[in-house]
Amino acid sequence: MSTDYQQAREALGLRLRELRTDRPQGKLTGPQLAGLLGWPHSKIYKLEGGRQTATREDLRALAEALGRPDAFDELSARLAGFESHIRSWRRQLATGHRPVQDRWNVEVGRTTVIHAWEEAVVPGMLQTADYARHVFRHYAALHGSADDTEDAVRARAHRQDWLTARGHRFRVLIWEAALRSLICPPSVLAIQLDRLAGMIGVDTVELGIIPFSAPVRTAPANGFWLLDSRLVITEDWHAELWLDDADSVSLYAKVWNTLRTSAVYGADAHHVINAARRSLPGHQTRS
Known part of the structure; x- marks a missing residue:
């Protein structure tokens, strides 16, 4: 806290x-x-x-x-x-996930450069609709919140339009664990991994993967998003934290830059994603 x-x-x-x-x-x-x-x-x-x-x-x-x-x-x-600053999930989700996504959309719309780190799930800006559905349903069940999954999925998909705007930059780091977590059926995760692989090389996206085998200089935990240099959004099981003081912003930027030294990019990132895909139950080689 x-x-x-x-x-x-x-x-x-x-x-x-x-x-x-x-x-x-x-x-x-x-x-x-x-x-x-x-x-x-x-x-x-x-x-x-x-x-x-x-x-x-x-x-x-x-x-x-x-x-x-x-x-x-x-x-x-x-x-x-x-x-x-600290927004409890109990209060935020009282009317479902869509209002939370709408608030995120407003903040993202004000932002030019996003630095993101996710250790357990594929970042929302890169999620397929089916993958997002499973994420929202799990959290709705956990918090006993209203199930407005389809509205939330549409709102999250709308936020992804940000990636196509000139001048925007999404610099994202993902731990390999997020590529292998079966928060959804293997068939859904396979398509999600294909989507991730397709984002490598997109002009507005810089996608780094931290492999399990990479040495790390800080623990790969606590996902967060840094919007420009003005706001950090991170979350715990009970609440979402919105931190805008200079010390917090500086600390999270330092964590992101530290994690980045362990990441692989381009063809090496492709290899990590493809290895995760090959490990899926019922994997079939793509033609």
């Missing part, structure tokens, strides 16, 4: 504690407030201590219970401020 995010969460907690202890009707203890809300008293201490992130519904209930409904707008604004 980013330091800025945690500091903002702790500041919100201090403000909640202040509202509880300075209420016009008299101070409430944590257990007393929890009793009014029907919450376990540990939740009050976690929220006030910055160890749990409040929801808007939590903040509205707290403001009402403390006799300060007028404080909700302030509390909600504080929450929105630090959630702009």
Whole structure:
């Protein structure tokens, strides 16, 4: 979790504690407030201590219970401020994957050069529709989100138009594991690998593959996207992080450049992709 995010969460907690202890009707203890809300008293201490992130519904209930409904707008604004950096999947996917893809499309549309690193899946900008369907369905099942797979696939496909625009540059690194992960049926992955091979040599794409056999100077983990030099987007199981502070952007650029020293390109990248394709169950040699 980013330091800025945690500091903002702790500041919100201090403000909640202040509202509880300075209420016009008299101070409430944590257990007393929890009793009014029907919450376990540990939740009050976690929220006030910055160890749990409040929801808007939590903040509205707290403001009402403390006799300060007028404080909700302030509390909600504080929450929105630090959630702009860490965006929980639970909240983002409440209405499905399409809105998330639309937000990505807006940011990509503002970008000229993208540096991407993916260690486990083929990057969305290079995915076939069938491969993307399986990715979205797996995540919808994991998070219990609305299944709007077809809308999400169309939105992701629309983003790929960015690759055809003059002046754009997609510099992408992929670990060999992403070429072999059977997140989809072998037949779907075979076509996806063909698509990847076809991107080698495209003017707007610089595709590097890091083979399993390559020595690496940093652990090949934590996929991320660097949009120009202004924004890093990365994700974990619980949330997506949007980081725009100079230190974070500089760090991720350094990681990308470090990983790049282990990558192969051109014919050597073709060899790695073809080896992954030949290893697929039921592989048949292409004519």
